[in-house]
Amino acid sequence: MAHLDYTRPHMGTAYDITLCITAAECKALLPTMKAALKKQQQQYEKYKDIQESGEATTRQQTAFMLAEESVSHLKDVIEKAQQLIESHQRNNKQQ
Numbered sequence: 001m002a003h004l005d006y007t008r009p010h011m012g013t014a015y016d017i018t019l020c021i022t023a024a025e026c027k028a029l030l031p032t033m034k035a036a037l038k039k040q041q042q043q044y045e046k047y048k049d050i051q052e053s054g055e056a057t058t059r060q061q062t063a064f065m066l067a068e069e070s071v072s073h074l075k076d077v078i079e080k081a082q083q084l085i086e087s088h089q090r091n092n093k094q095q
Helices: 023-053 058-094
Strands: 005-010 013-018
Touching: 023 058
Parallel strands: none
Antiparallel strands: 005 013
């Protein structure tokens, strides 16, 4: 049995996300997570260009920071999901 619990401090509190219960669920969700990452990376690049040009409004600066945080968070979740899948596959080969 594999699972992905991701606890992280946010605004002074911790929240817990259970993404998948089995390795098969993680494997099934991986393409969706990668698509979400791609979309967030596009948003990040869009706001990064505006930020670097020096023309960003306060709202665009906030959107840039949120996109940057989302990209980082999604990368971490995808990495952990891939590690769980690989670990499950190694365990199955040993048995």
